[in-house]
Amino acid sequence: MPELPEVETTRRGIAPYLEGQRVSRVVVRERRLRWPIPEDLDVRLSGQRFVSVQRRAKYLLLNAEVGTLISHLGMSGNLRLVEAGLPAAKHEHVDIELESGLALRYTDPRRFGAMLWTADPQQHELLLRLGPEPLTDLFDGERLFQQSRGRSMAVKPFIMDNAVVVGVGNIYATEALFAAGIDPRRPAGGISRARYVRLGIEIKRVLAHAIERGGTTLRDFIGGDGQPGYFQQELFVYGRGEEPCKVCGTVLRNVTLGQRASVFCPRCQS
DSSP, X not given: OOOHHHHHHHHHHHHHHHBTOBEEEEEESOOXXXXXXXXXXXXXXXXXXXEEEEEETTEEEEEESSOEEEEXXXXXXXXXXXXXXXXXXXTEEEEEEETTSEEEEEEOTTOOOEEEEEXXXXXXXXXXXXXXXTTSTTOOHHHHHHHHTTOOSXXXXXXXXXXXXXXXXXXXXXXXXXXXXXXXXXXXXXXXXXXXXXXXXHHHHHHHHHHHTTOOOOTTOOOTTSOOOOGGGGOSSTTOTTSBOTTTOOBOEEEEETTEEEEEOTTTOX
């Protein structure tokens, strides 16, 4: 599943080609995504200019002069730029054609993504109760410490809770906890302020570095420019269960937390 760095990489890839451009038409070949694509999307969006392309958590916000298109890439979706009129292959469900001669094409083999229209994205039910963005000053280890008090759940699913902080998905939670030396199985409420301060720093560092490296190439992800991410080459623990730790050589262990697979080093993380 594309996580925050992959979505941010897509945003940076498509924004220069969308912002300031007018939509000539919207071609919808398949409306049955996680939620149906609005029947009147072509009417609402055609003729408008895109003002900006933003990201909130793992949602892309394509802001037009009036209204916003909210897009989510689901499990396997991607957005990329193609020549308008290029014949569509299987699973290429939507084209947003621009007067520039390009089209923003949405591909989603599993159809778990979304394209929804809203007049006010800040009040949309999908975005209304989200926590702070991890790469802003609204998030730090002190927030994690305060939010964790009295919580018995394991620390890994705790930091993956979008009400606590958005966009810390499975890959980057696993890597940040390793970098901070925290066992992902530990109860969230039993971790000290000092260790949460370190974890907050590592979450920011890992996510920022992954964005710089273009995200992580896993399964179907490609960025908005059609290029894959390269952070996967630098993963310390995610997907490396039963392999030796790159730091100490101890065999990495697999565990399931919050119904998600996790990997940790029993020596480096406590």
